[in-house]
Amino acid sequence: MKSLFPMFQVERFITGDRQEVTACLNMDFILKNGGEVMNGHSNLRNIFADKKVMEEIQNRFGSGSGKTELESAVTDGSLVNLDVLLDGNESALSPGDAPTTQLEAIIEFIGRPPLLIQDGEWETPVLDEVRQRVEQNKEGLLQAIPKVGRVEILGIAKYRPFIGTAWMIDEDVMVTNRHVAELFATRIGNHFTFRHHTSGGPYQVQVDFLREHERTAEFQARIKEVIFLEESSSVRPDMALVRLDGDGLTLPEPLLLDGANPSFDMDIAVIGYPAQDSRSDFFRMERIFNGIYNVKRLSPGKVKGVDFDGKRLLHDCTTLGGNSGSCVLNAETGRVCGLHFAGEYRVRNYAVSVGWLKSRLAEINGSVSVAFQGLPGLPNPDLPVPPPVEAVTNKEGYDPDFLQADIPVSLPTVPDRDLIAPAQGSDDGVLRYTHFSIVMHKERRLPFFTACNINGGLLYKIPRGQDHWRLDERLEDHENRQTGEGLYRNNPLDRGHLVRRLDPAWGETREEAKQAEQDTFFFTNCAPQHSRINRGAWLSLEDYVLSNTGTHDLKVCVFTGPVLAETDPEYRGVLIPREFWKVLVVRNTFTGQLSVAAYLLSQAEYLGDLEFVFGEFRTYQVPLSVIEGKTGLRFGELADYDSMQSIEGIPYRIISSGTDIVI
Incomplete structure (x- = not known):
């Protein structure tokens, strides 16, 4: 502008x-x-002390046409002060109550x-x-x-x-x-x-x-x-x-x-x-x-x-x-x-x-x-110490038959199962929580993916309490298999929920919904995201699908994860993902058919490193095959229900609002 x-x-x-x-x-x-x-309490003294600003004002307006413009603009008899003001000389201001001049107002405006x-x-x-x-x-x-x-x-x-x-x-x-x-x-x-x-x-x-x-x-x-x-x-x-x-x-x-x-x-x-x-x-x-x-x-x-x-x-x-x-x-x-x-x-x-x-x-x-989102995760010695939390136990987790479709909406498969972080009480490495599950990459210390069932008909709006992120001790060598508080301290990195806080917050009782909401605050469900990421369209995808499609009983299966690329930049011993993905699966009420939509949160170019300048993030709807290609994960038969597979043209569709989404 x-x-x-x-x-x-x-x-x-x-x-x-x-x-x-x-x-x-x-x-x-x-x-x-x-x-x-x-x-004299003059506000100009702050600008005088700002050496770079005063140097530019003096260079631009201290002589030549710039000075002529200033002189022609000032009509209150204060021109006698022009040179000393532009030199940053406080003697141009009378002690005590300095006179208000057009010249001072101009300097204040541009400074x-x-x-x-x-x-x-x-x-x-x-x-x-x-x-x-x-x-x-x-x-x-x-x-x-x-x-x-x-x-x-x-x-x-x-x-x-x-x-x-x-x-x-x-x-x-x-x-x-x-x-x-x-x-x-x-x-x-x-x-x-x-x-x-x-x-x-x-x-x-x-x-x-x-x-x-x-x-x-x-x-x-x-x-x-x-x-x-x-x-x-x-x-x-x-x-x-x-x-x-x-x-x-x-x-x-x-x-x-x-x-x-x-x-x-x-x-x-x-x-x-x-x-x-x-x-x-x-x-x-x-x-x-x-x-x-x-x-x-x-x-x-x-x-x-x-x-x-x-x-x-x-x-x-x-x-x-x-x-x-x-x-x-x-x-x-x-x-x-x-x-x-x-x-x-x-x-x-x-x-x-x-x-x-x-x-x-x-x-x-x-x-x-009310609880305050500005407080969680920020170093603050005045905050109360989090209460002790009992070790999480295995829950039922994600249900592949949740949509009651002709085929189960199964978890994606990881091509190299040796990279799955082993977990106590889980033969397949799947960490099961209330209404969602997570599979961790043992070397990257981040999830391969999260999988969540959302029942829109039984959702509760649980007020946000004091966020207490904690490690999941079910992981073997758990301190080295997930990112902890040290990654997020004193920098612009946010603890980015992969399973959104309120997505699994549903159930027959409020207690069940509250337990699911609390389960989202494990570091296994967390990925570092820069605070400047524009996630408006990204975060509203599930809301749009729930409110604008004929989904069966308002139910959705959501898979989310980071793109774990070898070229990701390293920060504090962790490779920080540059891209994130999301796959939504619904069952249409009228046709009974599954519909799959895949999205990619991507950054076209980076303006610096993690000390810290990021470019603009954009959300794209893409074919499911693009997600498979970037992550190595396989979604099996779900690819047959991809809403983008029959669309001609470029495979990346920019999502700015709900009207851009293809279901």
């Missing part, structure tokens, strides 16, 4: 409606911030730009240095954008409905600031509920995950429950949790929390919805934001410090009042390192640090009806 901001705009802007929602007046004071407190987002991507920054910073971390930032939404109260005529920002932290749970949620929610003892209109009815609140400039598309989800509202106290983080109504919607996946508090001067970015702020200098604000408010923006910046107690993160990203509740992202990993909540005008911005946030979530875990 090209830049939408005229670099040196000096026109008067139409002010529009300046009424503000109370949330924007509470704590989030910011137009522009600063970092360390220095004489710490609040970039408009359109169609899920940000506009191009003016400075090459800033552009390079966001581009080199592009994948992680892009995957975070759709997970951030605008919080809106409906039916309030005299105020704008927009009150702040929130982001996904669990499957249907969002986190925002307490001072944002207090506008529609209240605490009564240990109970949390919606406030009521003067007319008597409760507030209706929603989150819109889009709201982009000059775009009309909407993606709205209703907030159906206030899960947690933090106490108003300096010893508690400014935090609240709400649950969305996800019926009929595919909600965005949660953002993950970073492993530790960030370091000074680390590249970060804030994603949120800056709102016009009456506490800020109006003309300076208009020049920086070009009169455009209430829409999604990405604001790159730097960490300026962490409080001595580790609780508050200081940063210098450009924000306004509506950014309350925004995520502060570690630009390198795309993971959350802070929850933005406040600031001092032209001094600094504050966020709840990730360490404080995780510590508090761990404290309330169990007292509220």
Whole structure:
């Protein structure tokens, strides 16, 4: 997307409606911030300290046509300060309250730009240095954008409905600031509920995950429950949790929390919805934001410090009042390192640090009806020690007669059975769990495949608890036959479920479904997947098949695994798969015939090694023979029911949505 901001705009802007929602007046004071407190508290001092940014500004605008453009843009008598400002000389700023000038606003805009987002991507920054910073971390930032939404109260005529920002932290749970949620929610003892209109009815609140400039598309989800509202106290983080109504919607996946508090001067970015702020200098604000408010923006910046107690993160990203509740992202990993909540005008911005946030979530875990996906697997000394787990025993596992078809849907065969990791109590090396089975590769320490029965008519939606991944001790030499926690520590690798957590979570009783869900948290069911993988279409395949085909009793057999190639890159002694595959088998209700569909999650090109840059993953529907060729596995008679075998043309069909799938 090209830049939408005229670099040196000096026109008067139409002010529009300046009424503000109370949330924007509470704590989030910011137009522009600063970092360390220095004489005059000028936010420009952070940009002065950013040597690469200041060097480019000086080179581009310190002489010649660039300087002429600046001079023609500045009309408030501040040109006397031009040379010393571009040299990074703080003497251009008067001590105490520095004068607001057009020149300073221009430097702030190009040095710490609040970039408009359109169609899920940000506009191009003016400075090459800033552009390079966001581009080199592009994948992680892009995957975070759709997970951030605008919080809106409906039916309030005299105020704008927009009150702040929130982001996904669990499957249907969002986190925002307490001072944002207090506008529609209240605490009564240990109970949390919606406030009521003067007319008597409760507030209706929603989150819109889009709201982009000059775009009309909407993606709205209703907030159906206030899960947690933090106490108003300096010893508690400014935090609240709400649950969305996800019926009929595919909600965005949660953002993950970073492993530790960030370091000074680390590249970060804030994603949120800056709102016009009456506490800020109006003309300076208009020049920086070009009169455009209430829409999604990405604001790159730097960490300026962490409080001595580790609780508050200081940063210098450009924000306004509506950014309350925004995520502060570690630009390198795309993971959350802070929850933005406040600031001092032209001094600094504050966020709840990730360490404080995780510590508090761990404290309330169990007292509220949610567990947090951002916590599992991340090194955090504040987290409680997992409870002891009894050794898993052999279960019935995957049932090849599950679909009651003319032929059994048997497990695929491994060509070299000597490579199957032996297991106690299993003559064939098959590890059997509740409603699914796994066969492990003893040298690669990863599964050859997983096989799962899904009964859509008996599914339970089991809330996600505290994830406790554990080794399956049934494997002989079990510590060396599966990947453990060491592979995933302090890096962007996720513990990728192969059998999805809720796929086997079905049964005649909730206890049976819960046991199956817990069985998915063995490292045997885990493969390393980079956190930047776009798995939207991949993860929704089973859902699409269940809801859009005439399957017999809503039943599906799913085989999943990594492509274990010899050319896979090595990391920490493990070859990391570049591709993953999935095979779905259904029985059509009307014809009684089996139907097989095979998919490949592949990466066309790699932009670096595992220290860590990955390219874009895509999902393809392919003939079953392609999976057999890549894995060496054999699916026997299932190849006769392959839905792609009779389709002419290229064998790879890109899957962007459900309509691309052939059943």
